[in-house]
Amino acid sequence: MKRLSPGQRWVIGLGAFALVCLVVGIIAIAVGVANGHAMCGSSEDEFWEACPGDTSGIVWGSVLGVVGLLHLGLTGVAGALVWTSTPTIRPKPIRRPAPWPGTTHRVFSYGTLRQPLVQESLFGGHVPTTPDTLPGWRLDWVAITDPEVVRTSGSDLHPILRRGAPDDVVEGVALTLGYEWQLRAVDDYEVADYQRIRVELTSGLSAWVYVAADEV
Numbered sequence: 001m002k003r004l005s006p007g008q009r010w011v012i013g014l015g016a017f018a019l020v021c022l023v024v025g026i027i028a029i030a031v032g033v034a035n036g037h038a039m040c041g042s043s044e045d046e047f048w049e050a051c052p053g054d055t056s057g058i059v060w061g062s063v064l065g066v067v068g069l070l071h072l073g074l075t076g077v078a079g080a081l082v083w084t085s086t087p088t089i090r091p092k093p094i095r096r097p098a099p100w101p102g103t104t105h106r107v108f109s110y111g112t113l114r115q116p117l118v119q120e121s122l123f124g125g126h127v128p129t130t131p132d133t134l135p136g137w138r139l140d141w142v143a144i145t146d147p148e149v150v151r152t153s154g155s156d157l158h159p160i161l162r163r164g165a166p167d168d169v170v171e172g173v174a175l176t177l178g179y180e181w182q183l184r185a186v187d188d189y190e191v192a193d194y195q196r197i198r199v200e201l202t203s204g205l206s207a208w209v210y211v212a213a214d215e216v
Contacts, residue, residue: 105183106207108134108199110172111159112152113186121152122185129173133202134209138164142193142212149191160193161211174207183208 142160194210
């Protein structure tokens with residue numbers, strides 16, 4: 001989302017001030033005119049005549065109106081110049097260090113790490129994923145009590161891995177993480193019920209996976 005530059009915010013403030021002056025001036029003129037046309041008399045003798053009233057509002061209203069109009073005109077000219085010379089400020093891009101050779105990590109995900117919103121929250125965007133499977137393990141479920149993790153994933157019930165029979169297979173994807181901080185982000189995301197271990201996937205690739213801590 002773009003933000004207004006300080007110059008643009010200043011122009012908007014000046015324009016608002018000019019409009020206030022103009023509106024107050026018009027109100028003052030209306031009050032002065034109303035006072036100048038006041039009539040005095042008695043309903044009994046039905047004799048009415050103009051009575052002197054305070055018409056200073058017309059003068060002050062005219063001054064404020066002229067000031068407001070001039071100010072509004074100058075603000076419009078200055079705004080056109082400022083708006084074209086100082087464009088809106090874009091959010092600063094996240095500077096991430098270039099990955100060092102050999103630091104690519106693979107993480108096997110069988111649950112919420114596959115969700116696009118979770119990846120955007122942890123990594124700032126989507127990461128490369130490759131379908132794969134993990135033999136010898138089975139899926140179970142664990143209740144999550146960390147409110148930040150629940151908010152990120154949208155659920156308080158997450159899948160968790162437990163050791164299974166040799167013919168058990170868990171389907172998932174292998175996430176390719178090119179930065180060490182991305183792996184640390186996943187470590188922080190996974191609660192204490194999980195433990196990261198190294199496994200070999202069906203494809204033959206070596207990858208990290210988060211399993212039930214009491215299975216390690």
